[in-house]
Amino acid sequence: MKRSIISGVESVARGLGRLEPPQLLAYLVIAFLAWRIVGHGLSALLAPHDPRAALTFDSADPTILLQLAQRELTPGADARVAKGRSIAARLLAIDPLAPGALSLYGKAVEQLGDAERAERILRLAAAHLPIDLVAHGWLYENALANARLLEALDELDTLLRARPSLAHRLAPSLQAMLGAGAAVEDRFFRQLAAAPPWRAAMLAELAPVIENPNVLLRLFGRLQTSKTRPSDMEMGLLLARLLRDGLYDEAYAAWLAHLPPERLGALGLLYNERFQYPVSNLPFDWTFTPTSGASIALTEEGERKTLTVEFYGARVSFSNVTHMLMLAPGRYAFTGAAAADDLDNELGLRWRIYCAADPSQTLAATRLLKKTVPLRAFRVEFAVPSQGCDAQWLKLEIPVRIATDADVSGGARYVNLAVESLASAPRSSNSAGAIVHDRK
CATH class of the missing domain: 2.60.120.260 (Galactose-binding domain-like)
Known part of the structure; x- marks a missing residue:
């Protein structure tokens, strides 16, 4: 058996020895690429279950390094956090532009107690990658904790533009901010008036839970006079909340303000009684x-x-x-x-x-x-x-x-x-x- 293996190796060596240098180089390149493809495939296969083993086949895979760094950022476990910081630093050394690497490094620095340096790093990460949810999430929470509410609203806008589904998580803190005064309410109105892609999702979350419906009435009243008036669906959110609270007169007044002016002169007791207008699916229609x-x-x-x-x-x-x-x-x-x-x-x-x-x-x-x-x-x-x-x-x-x-x-x-x-x-x-x- 041993002799046959040795004989096979010698045979391959003699075969390679007969190749011209360009042919030999081509074979080596093909072998290298084959190994990279197989290694990358094995790495991707192992990554969800055993990222450390996956690194054996692809030690520079940014996705695996990010997973490992995230796993180590356990509050109260300084040794693991320090390890996570080292992994994030390794990733930054391999690819300084790797998405999320800088923000994870900053989170690790924060957990190890250097808040001032962490803030500098996370602000740099947010500026480098506007859709970095880790960095912008940290900046949002930090602004809230330090009562910088206008800054918090700007971060909220960034987070929701990247992921509108975050509206459910952010609605309670937004509700608290809207109770802080006219300046916050005005900034939020300006955001809504810009018709961001998250507007309907946030209004859907906010309308049922906001403690003071007058805030909604003011916001919708101002939107009615803006260039981006509420859609029928958005108006339905306001009306549903007002009707739930038994505020029938306020709901009716808001609906009248939503109607095209030319329809106000012929409302009747049963609006749209002959279905002469498109059905809006709003309560007073x-x-x-x-x-x-x-x-x-x-x-x-x-x-x-x-x-x-x-x-x-x-x-x-x-x-x-x-x-x-x-x-x-x-x-x-x-x-x-x-x-x-x-x-x-x-x-x-x-x-x-x-x-x-x-x-x-x-x-x-x-x-x-x-x-x-x-x-x-x-x-x-x-x-x-x-x-x-x-x-x-x-x-x-x-x-x-x-x-x-x-x-x-x-x-x-x-x-x-x-x-x-x-x-x-x-x-x-x-x-x-x-x-x-x-x-x-």
């Missing part, structure tokens, strides 16, 4: 909420638009077409025309009007629609009480009592929907009974 097992659409016949709902035989607790109303105390009528096309359901489909503050307080309900019915007019009269009903919801629904009540197939169509005032009729605070008339 029509809201169509998608659901599995049903579809909601507007179809056009000449100049008339029809609200069409189709069901596909599934179990659907349907209440997915809504519109918020702001009716003053008094008497009203809700009118329209409806048709059913093989609408198979135990109870049927109806419109219901109820007080926003108390969903159990039904003011009116139309007759239940089911089976096949040709288009015919309906009218239901109702009264809005003087107490506890500042806003109302109009909702198309199946009044489900038990699970099987939600089994539904077929479709329904609605046109010419309207709310009219019956101002001359007498009323009292408890005259909320509905009267239904169907025109056949």
Whole structure:
């Protein structure tokens, strides 16, 4: 066996010896490249599980060195932190521009107690690489801790531009900053007015949790007069928060400010009653909420638009077409025309009007629609009480009592929907009974 190996080696040596120098060089280059490819592949394979072993095959891999440095930065373990610093220094020596290397070195220096030097290093890392989240995250926290709130807002902008998903983590500290005074609020408004890519994500996180909704009202009020007005989706965040807090008048005023000026002269009691404008899915307009097992659409016949709902035989607790109303105390009528096309359901489909503050307080309900019915007019009269009903919801629904009540197939169509005032009729605070008339 030993003789055969020796013989094989001698044979290869004799073969190489017969090669011309250019050929020999080519073979050596090919062998080197093959080893580099195999080594790099083995390194990548081992890196997630055993980065130290991976370094055996590629001792200068920046990703592996970064992983090792991060593993060593354990608070309270100075020996490990010092080792992490050494690894980061090694990486910087190999590649001074390696992303994240300088910031990890600075974090290690900070954990070893040299805060002043660490700040210099981390500021240098942030300036060198604007998307270095480690450096900018440290600068953000440092600015917060030292009450440099305007600087913190600048770092927040940098962090969110690099990774908008950080909005969830940064929203609590931003909320605290916005309570610190007008200067911070003004800087944050200017950031929002620049329409950064993180604006919608941060507003979505901030709107439900901010303690003082007046901050939101001021920010949105200023945005309405800026070049980058709130989108319908962003406005929906504000309105949802205000309605959650029962601030119906404030929500309505904010929505009016959001409307195009040319629409303000013809609002009516039921805005967009003929679907003459694109549906915005905002509370004081029509809201169509998608659901599995049903579809909601507007179809056009000449100049008339029809609200069409189709069901596909599934179990659907349907209440997915809504519109918020702001009716003053008094008497009203809700009118329209409806048709059913093989609408198979135990109870049927109806419109219901109820007080926003108390969903159990039904003011009116139309007759239940089911089976096949040709288009015919309906009218239901109702009264809005003087107490506890500042806003109302109009909702198309199946009044489900038990699970099987939600089994539904077929479709329904609605046109010419309207709310009219019956101002001359007498009323009292408890005259909320509905009267239904169907025109056949």
